Amino acid sequence: MTDVTKSTTSFYEEDTGKTGTFLDANELILNMGPQHPSTHGVLRVILKLDGEKVLGTECIIGYLHRGVEKIAENRTYTMFNPYVDRMDYVAAVSNGLGYCEAVEKLLNIEAPPRANYIRVILTELNRIASHQLWLGTHALDIGAITPLFYTFRDREEILKIYEKFCGARLTTHAFRIGGCSYETYDGFEDNVKKFVKFVTPKIDEYEELLTTNRIWVERTKGVGILSGPDAIALGVTGPVLRAAGVKWDLRKAQPYACYKEFDFEIPIGENGDTYDRYLVRIAEMRQSLRIISQAVEKIPDGPIMAKVPKVIKPPVGEIYHSIEAPKGELGYFIVSDGSTQPYRVRVRPPSFVNLQALDKMVRGMLVADVVAVIGTLDIVLGEVDR
């Protein structure tokens, strides 16, 4: 525990006189980003180096800060709904699900079963899309170019389903408070089934490219190790936590939507290194496919919207609701003062909290490993900065 505390203090203050330098080499402060391709957006990392070795890091964030939480206070509940898609823009559907469910809880209503099934299918598709994008870019950072083409090719099929469902591909705004605003299109179930059949062998294909690839293994095994206790202390969630061996997934721990009805497993890792996180995410894609194929088989008939008043005016109160987004625990803390606009919306972003672990993970590693670790954390700067 003390170790973690130490690692998150500002490195400027740390005594580094005894690191043992070769040929009297001085420490070097190096700026990485904000315009660096491997930072996945506008993240600036200040590295303190001793040769190739990282002595400490400091993240400078906020380049993409749009004041989402402030905007929320000046919009009605319905108007704010599309904004949440712009936070984690590669998993927009998950953001929407979390927000809609939080407001529904505040209103004390429940989405009808059919809407919940549609939500689960779309959210799990989104998890696959998010992991595919992560895999492609992460592998690209490390030097494997082919997976990017594979994953983007397959992700396209998911985006096509979204496009047919709601007209948008990325920032979908697929859900409304109380359910879904759109009935599924003709042949939705067939498309989803076809997709499951299509992508199952493709995931094996990604594995074929990477899992036993010697370069990949050398670059990821033992890199950026984060132990279970450290991960918990640092508040890390999602695949990063599970790769550290902590079997915790909000879909199981505190089921929302209709996740209770599906049979799936929580993949975990052993060593908490970059390689394990890769394996966990690959396994998660397969579990998502399992959920999707179960959901699409028994999707019930019925309404897609609960009875929601035209003007949403939740009673005075506060609520915290969180879901298992592809990156980790995505929480919404909403305070209502009984008016049509939320008094306060706090978003608990998984990327923001997970990024904090970067310093702990890269200390003592090489510069090239920083690139690998930023990739493996799977951050989206839109969500970090909000």
Place this chain on the structure above:
Amino acid sequence: MPDDAKGNDQPVSPAPSAKPAAEKPAAPSAPGAPAAAKPPMPAKPAGPVPEPWDAEMVRALKQRYGSGIKEASVYLGQKYVVVDSSIVLDILRGMRDDHQFDYCVDVTAVHYPKREQPFDLIWILYSFHKNERIRVKTLLADGQPAPSVFELWPTTDWLERECFDMFGIKFEGHPDLKRILLPDEWKGHPLRKEYGIIQQDNEWVNINLGIESGQ
């Protein structure tokens, strides 16, 4: 909302089986709304209200801290305690050490400018062992520092910095309390209620971006 759904049905090819299903709830809800306006009126005050939260932990806390525990309630199934700011660090430490709340989910604040103590400071805690989530809340006066729980949960490093950035709440004991999302020299704390939605630090914008205004 029902109108919305109908309007969107036109461009999308309407699913023959789905359309009546979508319209059915829409039709009764529209005329039903004025008729149903009466029941919600008395139902509103009878709606969800915070219920007292009675658990062993709460009893132990009350016994130990007495009037320091101002409220312990359950609202919509979510538990929270409101405690005095002087004992909040003690309580949070107890939560972690004695009650196994090993994961600090979030630290955040809410600003109520008209109140005597305008800030609600909220810690959301989770226990992996009990699969339980609680909120610890305390009230702060403007300018009154809050205790930092960085020593207890290192995850609160950035969360407290964000709270400071957005509300100007100072955390005593934080190793490096500075702004996180806004530039260091920025003036003002945007999530305070008196800060306007289009307000900004014009001076900073002038100097650093070389433009009159960012609007």
